[in-house]
Amino acid sequence: MKKNILTAAAVFVFGFVNAQEAKFGVKAGADFASMHGKFAGNSYSESETGFYVGGFVDVAVSDKFHVQPELLYVSVKDLDQIQIPVLAKFGVAEKFNVLAGPNFGFILDAGEGAKSFNLGLDLGASYDLTGNLSLDAKYNYGLTNLIDGGNSNFSTKLSGLFVGLGYKF
Incomplete structure (x- = not known):
């Protein structure tokens, strides 16, 4: 299942990039992660x-609308994952953009009884400091219960x- 989703996303992204104006870049920053859930109602x-x-x-799809797929390595304490957000980027003012889209997460060190796929929803903003440099802030809301076989009284979300x-090249 994970390979099918990843393959479909790659085919979509690379096909789309060939048909449009594209700029490649790199990014880095801090992740303030939270894990929340329920165990027996608590x-x-x-x-x-x-x-x-x-x-x-x-x-660039138009002047005000871009699609921005990303490939990120995320490390928080003992949890490493690869995230693939596919973001719609809307220009709402000069240099200011709103970001939204799905985030496909692959936990690299999921233990026994834990799921390794984490679907999330990203919502955020970016501000272009220069033509090439931008400041980004986004929240990734985890939708997947990461406990294998968990239910509404037994859940963990990231x-x-x-x-x-x-930085855009």
């Missing part, structure tokens, strides 16, 4: 700070606030 929440680093493609810089 809620819990745990927070940690980590980092992310990766690359992106900014594909979310995070990402703040960092991006």
Whole structure:
């Protein structure tokens, strides 16, 4: 299932990039992650700070609308994952953009009884400091219960606030 989703996303992205104006770039920053859930009706929440680093493609569909797929390595304490957000980027003012889209996460060190695929929804903003440098902030809301076989009384979800810089070549 994971390979099919990843393959479909890659075919879509690379096909789309060939047909449009695209700029490649790199980004890095901090991830303020939180894990929250329920065990037998009791809620819990745990927070940690980590980092992310990766690359992106900014594909101009029009002056005000871009598609921005990213490939990020995210590390927070004992949890490493690869995230593939596919973001719609809307220009709302000069140098200011709103970001939204799905995020496909692949947990690299998922333990026994834990799922390794984490579907999320990203919502955020970016501000172009220069023609090539931007400041980004987005929240990734985890939708997947990461406990294998878990239910509404037995769940764990992973979310995070990402703040960092991006550089377009």
